[in-house]
Amino acid sequence: MTGTVTPKARLTPHDRPHSYVGRSLSRAGAKRAVAGKGRYTDDITLPRMLHAAFVRSPWAHARIKGIDIAAARKAPGVRVVMTGAEVAKLCTGPWVGTLTCFPTMKSAPQFPLAVERACWHGEPVVMVIADTRALAEDAAELVEIIYEELPVTVDKTTALGPGAVVLHPELGDNLAFEKTIDIGNVDQAFESADLIVEETYDFARHTAVSLEPRVLLADWDAASERLQIWTSSQTPHMIQHVIANTLGIPDHNVRVVAPDVGGSFGLKIHTYGDEIATALAAKVLGRPVKFVADRLESFGSDIHARENLIKARMAFTKAGDITAVDFDVVAGAGAYSQYPRTSVFEANQILNITAGPYKHKHYRAKATVVYLNKVPSSQYRAVGHPIGITVGESLLDLAATKLGIDPLEIRRRNAFPDAAFPTKTASGVKLADMSFTRCFDVLEKSIGYRALRADQAALRKQGVYRGIGLAAFIKGTAPGPNGYYGVGGAPISAQDACTIKLEPNGGIICAVGVTDQGQGVNDVMQQIAASALGVEMAAIRIISGDTDATPYGGGTYASRATAIGGEAVHQAARALRAEVLELAGVLLQAKPETLDLISGKIVDAATGMERLPLREIGRIAHFQVGQFPNTVHPQLSHTRRFRLLDDLYIFTNGIQAAHVEVDMETGFIKHLKHWVVEDCGRVINPQLADEQVRGGCVQGLGGALYEHCVYDENGQLINGTMADYLTPMSTEMPDIVVEHVVTPTSASELGAKGVGESGTGAAPAALMNAVNDALLPFEARVTAQPITPESILIALGRV
Amino acid sequence: MKTEETQEITCKVNGERITRLVPVRQHLVDFLRMDLQLTGSHIGCEHGVCGACSVRVDGKVVRGCLMLAVQADGQNIVTIEGLTDSGEVADLQAEFVERNALQCGYCTPGQLMTAAELLAEGEISTREEIRTFMSGNYCRCTGYHAIVDAIETTMKRREEASRAPRPAKGKA
Numbered sequence: 018m019t020g021t022v023t024p025k026a027r028l029t030p031h032d033r034p035h036s037y038v039g040r041s042l043s044r045a046g047a048k049r050a051v052a053g054k055g056r057y058t059d060d061i062t063l064p065r066m067l068h069a070a071f072v073r074s075p076w077a078h079a080r081i082k083g084i085d086i087a088a089a090r091k092a093p094g095v096r097v098v099m100t101g102a103e104v105a106k107l108c109t110g111p112w113v114g115t116l117t118c119f120p121t122m123k124s125a126p127q128f129p130l131a132v133e134r135a136c137w138h139g140e141p142v143v144m145v146i147a148d149t150r151a152l153a154e155d156a157a158e159l160v161e162i163i164y165e166e167l168p169v170t171v172d173k174t175t176a177l178g179p180g181a182v183v184l185h186p187e188l189g190d191n192l193a194f195e196k197t198i199d200i201g202n203v204d205q206a207f208e209s210a211d212l213i214v215e216e217t218y219d220f221a222r223h224t225a226v227s228l229e230p231r232v233l234l235a236d237w238d239a240a241s242e243r244l245q246i247w248t249s250s251q252t253p254h255m256i257q258h259v260i261a262n263t264l265g266i267p268d269h270n271v272r273v274v275a276p277d278v279g280g281s282f283g284l285k286i287h288t289y290g291d292e293i294a295t296a297l298a299a300k301v302l303g304r305p306v307k308f309v310a311d312r313l314e315s316f317g318s319d320i321h322a323r324e325n326l327i328k329a330r331m332a333f334t335k336a337g338d339i340t341a342v343d344f345d346v347v348a349g350a351g352a353y354s355q356y357p358r359t360s361v362f363e364a365n366q367i368l369n370i371t372a373g374p375y376k377h378k379h380y381r382a383k384a385t386v387v388y389l390n391k392v393p394s395s396q397y398r399a400v401g402h403p404i405g406i407t408v409g410e411s412l413l414d415l416a417a418t419k420l421g422i423d424p425l426e427i428r429r430r431n432a433f434p435d436a437a438f439p440t441k442t443a444s445g446v447k448l449a450d451m452s453f454t455r456c457f458d459v460l461e462k463s464i465g466y467r468a469l470r471a472d473q474a475a476l477r478k479q480g481v482y483r484g485i486g487l488a489a490f491i492k493g494t495a496p497g498p499n500g501y502y503g504v505g506g507a508p509i510s511a512q513d514a515c516t517i518k519l520e521p522n523g524g525i526i527c528a529v530g531v532t533d534q535g536q537g538v539n540d541v542m543q544q545i546a547a548s549a550l551g552v553e554m555a556a557i558r559i560i561s562g563d564t565d566a567t568p569y570g571g572g573t574y575a576s577r578a579t580a581i582g583g584e585a586v587h588q589a590a591r592a593l594r595a596e597v598l599e600l601a602g603v604l605l606q607a608k609p610e611t612l613d614l615i616s617g618k619i620v621d622a623a624t625g626m627e628r629l630p631l632r633e634i635g636r637i638a639h640f641q642v643g644q645f646p647n648t649v650h651p652q653l654s655h656t657r658r659f660r661l662l663d664d665l666y667i668f669t670n671g672i673q674a675a676h677v678e679v680d681m682e683t684g685f686i687k688h689l690k691h692w693v694v695e696d697c698g699r700v701i702n703p704q705l706a707d708e709q710v711r712g713g714c715v716q717g718l719g720g721a722l723y724e725h726c727v728y729d730e731n732g733q734l735i736n737g738t739m740a741d742y743l744t745p746m747s748t749e750m751p752d753i754v755v756e757h758v759v760t761p762t763s764a765s766e767l768g769a770k771g772v773g774e775s776g777t778g779a780a781p782a783a784l785m786n787a788v789n790d791a792l793l794p795f796e797a798r799v800t801a802q803p804i805t806p807e808s809i810l811i812a813l814g815r816v
Numbered sequence: 817m818k819t820e821e822t823q824e825i826t827c828k829v830n831g832e833r834i835t836r837l838v839p840v841r842q843h844l845v846d847f848l849r850m851d852l853q854l855t856g857s858h859i860g861c862e863h864g865v866c867g868a869c870s871v872r873v874d875g876k877v878v879r880g881c882l883m884l885a886v887q888a889d890g891q892n893i894v895t896i897e898g899l900t901d902s903g904e905v906a907d908l909q910a911e912f913v914e915r916n917a918l919q920c921g922y923c924t925p926g927q928l929m930t931a932a933e934l935l936a937e938g939e940i941s942t943r944e945e946i947r948t949f950m951s952g953n954y955c956r957c958t959g960y961h962a963i964v965d966a967i968e969t970t971m972k973r974r975e976e977a978s979r980a981p982r983p984a985k986g987k988a
């Protein structure tokens with residue numbers, strides 16, 4: 018792709034001299050945020066705005082025998098109090114969080130607020146709308162609810178056993194979903210194995226803890242029968258449909274705007290009853306209503322994730338080749354399957370990706386997802402990957418130790434070689450355009466692997482116990498339309514879109530269906546559009562997060578924004594560029610092929626000589642369009658949609674390494690340094706990609722070290738504050754070195770894969786392997802996350 | 817039911833003298849955000865852990881969610897808006913942008929408030945020390961590395977600038 022420019026060998030958008038692809042430009046939105054000028058949903062105040070507060074179930078499971086709202090109704094500033102039954106009556110019907118692509122799954126119908134029964138601690142039961150949030154909370158305290166406490170199911174391992182309380186009797190049992198993959202001859206492979214390693218892994222339930230909680234502001238215009246929503250969301254179009262459908266309003270009469278979003282991580286792609294009820298209240302009252310979850314409410318109503326128990330084993334030859342993988346996942350979902358994305362993806366994804374980098378052939382995996390009296394669980398950053406990757410990588414290390422093979426060597430030995438792609442994993446997912454070999458080489462150099470090992474051995478002699486943990490991974494990004502959501506019946510688009518327009522002054526308006534939560538999605542779209550079109554960054558304005566102003570799209574989830582949305586932008590910009598060159602050709606009486614658009618100027622492609630500024634095309638095509646012959650009809654606006662075709666995902670790959678020191682007296686872990694080498698295809702903005710990886714890693718490390726939604730035996734969530742639920746602080750986290758190997762995906766012209774979640778996916782595995790490596794001289798191992806100091810002391814037999 | 821009990825306070829906010837009637841139970845950040853529309857200070861937990869609500873009161877960074885608005889009577893309050901207008905941390909803010917030391921930006925005003933305090937000490941800190949100093953300000957997006965980088969770079973630049981010989985007169 019190098020060499021001199023000739024009229025024949027035209028530059029591609031990626032290697033034009035002025036291309037913005039591959040450049041670390043800073044984000045426009047960042048300038049506002051550092052000045053305190055960010056505009057988050059809660060920063061918006063409307064005239065006559067009211068506030069919602071919710072009375073939530075204090076019990077994990079209880080029949081609602083009576084609700085007395087008389088006192089609350091009379092409280093100062095109260096405008097309306099609605100029970101679950103009243104809200105339900107105004108809804109078109111309940112949701113059911115199932116997808117037809119999971120034929121065996123079942124779930125119970127769910128209304129925005131609990132109606133006859135509350136099924137988790139924190140489930141909203143009554144809504145109070147008042148002049149201020151404080152007054153709404155005062156009145157909420159006056160609501161009297163008579164509950165009959167019911168027995169609970171909180172342990173996933175006994176939820177299907179005899180005598181377990183069935184959450185939803187109409188479902189027959191607590192089974193949400195069951196699936197088995199059985200490929201090759203697993204039993205035989207284990208029988209003939211030289212070595213079998215086997216362990217049970219326990220992953221605690223955790224949650225997203227976006228620093229900005231969930232928030233929604235709704236305003237109903239009775240005259241036009243239109244509902245306007247501002248909400249902290251990743252998926253405005255999905256929310257538009259869910260609210261419209263639940264409230265019985267045509268979708269196109271609901272406008273959803275996502276202003277600045279204060280962190281989301283998958284938390285804000287779901288349907289929450291309190292938000293829907295808030296929108297309903299705005300419609301009932303004809304006044305704007307705002308709901309902001311406080312932190313306790315967030316812990317008790319934001320989706321939770323993980324909570325998996327996995328019994329797993331792996332078979333090996335003496336030489337260290339994996340011959341078979343066999344595991345059984347039990348996942349504890351919450352009280353309902355979360356609508357509309359369900360609560361079974363995590364387990365399903367574990368089945369897809371465990372031991373995914375490796376070329377073994379016999380694979381059996383079973384997932385069982387059960388209902389529990391807890392907050393519903395669903396998709397949170399890197400769905401399933403932290404678990405599947407930890408299981409595979411941990412067993413691999415265990416085998417390496419037993420076989421006396423170096424952990425990096427055993428990975429090299431088993432990973433698909435770079436020439437193997439496209440190929441399929443034993444679990445059946447397609448892998449393409451990957452680079453394990455190169456990633457391993459880069460990592461080895463980057464961390465100075467041999468020296469670090471030597472250092473480790475020397476320090477051990479001095480009683481300092483350090484560990485090096487590796488975790489190779491595959492990560493599913495940018496899902497296609499044939500796998501799950503849309504094809505399963507959910508109102509979720511796997512396709513995304515861009516509409517790009519030329520304005521009279523040469524400015525470009527670029528509206529996209531994907532959304533930005535601070536990753537820099539808008540900036541990346543701008544870089545792609547500027548490069549594909551041939552204009553300067555400043556000429557482009559990106560519009561996102563507004564259903565009235567953007568083409569229909571799935572929004573941002575599953576690391577899809579750049580890979581899917583970016584390609585739509587690329588294609589739309591190319592289409593506009595082609596038209597601009599056509600129009601320029603007419604005006605200049607030149608063949609379009611002899612012209613080029615570079616930095617906002619039409620130039621002679623052969624000589625680079627400037628012929629016409631783009632703004633002239635805009636001006637003439639809008640204001641003096643009569644200059645064109647009658648056969649020429651400038652459109653100046655192009656929409657392109659893009660989807661992955663047949664594949665489930667665009668998989669990315671890479672390897673992470675953690676270097677830790679464990680204090681054997683206290684069980685404290687000091688994370689010294691962390692490395693990531695990954696291949697997200699073409700990197701549009703290296704700095705933004707790196708920061709996605711770093712932030713993702715720390716979120717994964719949080720799960721591995723601290724995060725845990727703790728429930729007692731009665732289903733009470735007992736750590737619903739940020740003082741009790743620990744998330745990583747700066748002092749505990751290491752510097753993180755990020756490097757990229759670039760293998761563009763063949764699924765798109767742009768070649769970008771997803772990057773937002775791979776940090777989260779593999780960091781817990783690297784960390785756990787590092788801890789176990791440090792514990793090696795003591796023949797102790799930990800297999801549960803979070804890895805607490807206590808769990809280390811228990812493993813060491815010290816407590 | 818009695819209605820909201822209120823009290824009049826007079827304080828200085830970002831250099832302006834403000835007199836308002838506030839509910840006695842309202843915390844300082846709600847007052848700043850709702851009554852003064854200074855929405856740059858954020859609420860992440862309302863129980864003193866996350867640091868998103870950090871503001872400067874009489875020269876010290878405090879958690880605005882742990883202080884009542886009535887306690888601000890007679891005090892001098894600086895929020896991110898005031899800090900920005902004063903130019904005191906313009907270099908740090910520029911470095912945050914340059915280094916992408918923020919993603920969603922929700923924690924950022926608090927991070928800047930706290931970092932300003934560290935920078936004002938005028939000493940060079942190690943990365944470890946920066947990490948420790950900043951530990952009361954949670955960030956869920958960045959993983960902290962870039963924040964530490966931005967503070968460290970600003971610190972070093974200031975140090976260099978303070979050692980550089982002053983230009984004789986006028987602009988350098």
Ligand code: FES
Nearest residue numbers: 860862865867881
């Ligand atoms: S909102 Fe004050 S510390 Fe979190």
Ligand code: FES
Nearest residue numbers: 919923955956957
């Ligand atoms: S940038 Fe989002 S919480 Fe820090």
